[in-house]
Amino acid sequence: MLSQLTIRNFAVVKSLDIEFHNGMTAITGETGAGKSIALDALSLCLGSRADANWVRPDQEKAEITAVFALEDASPAHQWLAENEFDADDDCVLRRVIQRDGRSKAWINGTPVPVSQQKSLAPLLVNIHGQHEHQLLLKEEHQLTLLDSYARHKHLLDKVQQDYKNWASVEKQYQSYQQQKEELEAQRQLLEYQVNELNEFALADGEFEELEQKHKRLSNSKVLLEAGVFALNALYEGEHNNASSLVQSASQRLAEAEEMDTSLSPINQLLQQAKVHIEEAALELRQYQDDLELDPGELQIIEDRLSAAIHLAKKHQIPGSELSQQHKKLIDELNNLEQAGEQAEKLDEDRQQARKIYRESALKLSTSREQAAAELSQKISSSMQELNMPHGRFVIQVEHDANARATRQGTDEVEFLVTTNPGQPIQALNKVASGGELSRISLAIQVMTATQKTVPTMMFDEVDVGVSGPTASIVGSMLQALGKSSQVICVTHLPQVAAKAHQQLQVSKSTDGAETETAVIALSKEQRVIELARLLGGDKVTDMAKANARELLAS
Template structure:
């Protein structure tokens, strides 16, 4: 429950410290005094959007802090532990918001600075605020559906439906992208397939081009190789008139002969012997090479053709010939990927069908739960309407399924778009009948503003039993209500406060008198600036305030007596 609210330099508040009691607290005050200012400040502590005008004039910042008791709030304690924000003060949670005059703000939970979203998350586990304009939302189909789901309290069923709706949405987006690019992809696929076929036919292997290039050079220069080799052999060993080997052999024999006379030439003789051996081996190898050389025009033509084709393909793809093999492999992978896209389209369509079935199965279970809850809630609201000065009032929640559309085979996306919704397949419609003999019709057609306000309040009181938050705030939800109806509203709120802390901003004496605690909001001028104060009323001052609400500024003995009677009841 809410224990304390501290407000510094907020709007027309300079400084306020409000202690809150359990049970029901009513907040009253003069028109324009700022009865809802504490609720607005509390909303900022809970993560509402802040603007620059929330800071009191001539002040640098507004500082707001709300203290809650959470000893029995297991969900809040679990959330704080999960985010490592549990307080050292056992059983308490302090939410703080500091807003600068420039509009920047900082958020704190138990003294630790946190993102604003975390204030909102923990706030939903601490307080539920019902605003004075909630009855305007009650005529909207989406809000009607949320109210019914709140009463039915079936979050697991809702989550199942939302899960399959989200899964379908993701699959459908992927399918749409694949189908949109299908025509372009098919053209690219044809081109790549042609390129792959061409390279498949050529079938160049790793390292082949280097060998091919060497063979081409050798065959294209075969005659020069033959001529040069033969000339070299003649010079080296085969010229009968003179050759290097014969001359070297004669020289070597002469040096060996004189080396036997003078040992100083032994080293020269050894060198000449080694040179003779090496030249002899060179001559032998060169002769063997010459014998293998041949002019083969047919082989040369084949090599030349393959070599030329490799160069042409490389130029065509703007590559070096050595890169052709890797490029060929990359094209094949790209082609496989495109084939996988086609396969993926078929897989997605199958997954969409499966997801659609799961969705409708879950939506049917959700629909059954809604129908059962709608019957119970309709009876409760009808009874509450009759208690709120609508003696012939009837309330009915219609849950209808949309009519199936005939979709041509293959138009799977259109079919899904018509039937998949994250809230399920039900169309929820709140219907009322106010007068005897009047048929049930949609609320906005037959209910006045005051009647809508009463129906909304009745619904909020009923739904309040379903909420998990330990504190409920009603901000002038009793607008347009008076007389016996107001007394019944006060009674219902007081009954609600037996199990939940209820805070109610009101202008009705019949509601104000039901509070276990009553706060009075007033304003005065201080130094040229307006200032709002909030005071907890004593029993005697409560009598005066209730009398003011009954009679206005001129309080008589009669209005005081009526006030005492209301408080006594």
């Protein structure tokens, strides 16, 4: 619950320290005194937008601190622990607004983005504004109120997650469908190219081998002549071939060795040279035998080499890379074919995701229908208590299994009402007058508030348009609500204020130069005087005091 609110230099407030207690607290005061100032200040600690105009004139900054007492098992306490804040018995929210409009925020002494305060706020306080009945006419707000009463957050979360999953798969599928024609054309081209290369079947390294064979065969005559010349020069020539010359030289040195043995190593080299010459001659003979010109083989090689070069040009690559290009295209074709299989899987996935979403939406719809029936009955009863004896309220939930999917499901929710006998039940905005709408709004707020787990509820003049005996009933409703939650109510009705367990009075004073707002907790006797003022105006009579005491006693 909210235990303390400290306000410094905020609007017309110079300095305020307000203590709050359990039960129902009424805030009263003269018109224009600033009864809603505490709610405005607290809203800033709960993450509402800052405005430089909130800073008191001639001051550099406004500062608001709100202290909440927490139970260990409360959602707010768990939120603090999960977000690694000190989670003691208290939660302290602080907000500072600078003169230039900039603001800073803290949670339990730790600087935080305002968005984090805003995230924590729904776990601490629920504020019902005096214009709540205007929101009540909006369909999205009606749906929010019903879901809040139903307390089926787990079903809402499931629908939202299933919607997200379906949307993700659907997006992938639609993306593939948009590219389908382009991918199919690409697949057909790859298939043609791969078949062409499959048919040609160029092996790894074959292109280089073809080039080498072609070069040798196309120059075989020159190579043959070179071989004949070398063979004659080395061994088979009639005069002075290398083999006979080396042989002659070796014989002369062998004779000379008898006179000088140091020639022996040289002669050994000559003998080795003769062996190498003979081996070379033998290899040349074999080379000549193998080099016989075969025009048929040359033609075959030329044809295949030409075909390889032609294919390489088509793919704009060197011939030596044609084999690798073949493998690359096979991989690309396989990937495209796998993409087609994935598209089929995507179609199956989207159908399954759609089914799961529709099932979740139906469960959510069933829960809404059950909550709608229960809440309709409660609001109808409250309307009758609030001086609308023939009032009947119906929350209509229409579910369409084929309706457009949304994060909130596929239901259309509408609030219907009738307030007079014989009047057909119709949409809320077509039936209720301003006063009736205020009372209906109040009944809805009180009924939905009973389902909330938020420890503190604030009502800002939600009793506008209510008077007489109805006002007393409103006060009783809020008092009953204060037995299970902390209720803080800004009101102008003495019948409502009298039902409060505590009462705060807001007053405004001025010295002609400055205006200041004060808030004080009233004693029992002070409450009598304040209630008498609300009953009879500025002049507090004994009769008004007696009426005030009677209200308090009741």
